[in-house]
Amino acid sequence: MKKLFVFAVAFIAFTGFTFSPQNDGVRYGSTASITANTNHEFSYFRIHPQSKKNVVLNWGITSPAGVSNFRVERSYDGEFYDVISEPACNSATRFTWKDEGIFPGLIYYRIACVMNDGTSHYSPIETIRIVQRG
Secondary structure (H helix, E strand, O other), X not given: OHHHHHHHHHHHHHHOOOOOHHHOOOOOOOOOOOXXXXXXXXXXXXXXXXXXXXXXXXXXXXOOOOEEEEEEEEEOOOOOOEEEEOOEOOOOOEEEEEEEOOOOEEEEEEEEEEEXXXXXXXXXXXXXXXXXXO
């Protein structure tokens, strides 16, 4: 048993493996480009609670050229997303949207940027934990 423990500690130390939720494939607090081969990038995507019932999403893009609209998507399991709003681009580069009446738990959000040609590009995924509903 002692050898197994030593092996596990050495494995963790040498590989950098972690048991934290940040190792689950979800990027926390990151601001990455939509895709590497387009001129359309998310300059930021942030979420924050507003009371215990609402979450405010803020995002920006570098250029509105060719952007038709956005799809705000929410998930309570991080795997299956529901479209909860489809705001228009209107040639703006900064956007705010409020998700009202949410339920407690871990909530995942992402933004799909829908281009005029029908293709979509996704923002990084952001998460928030709501402890209780007020």
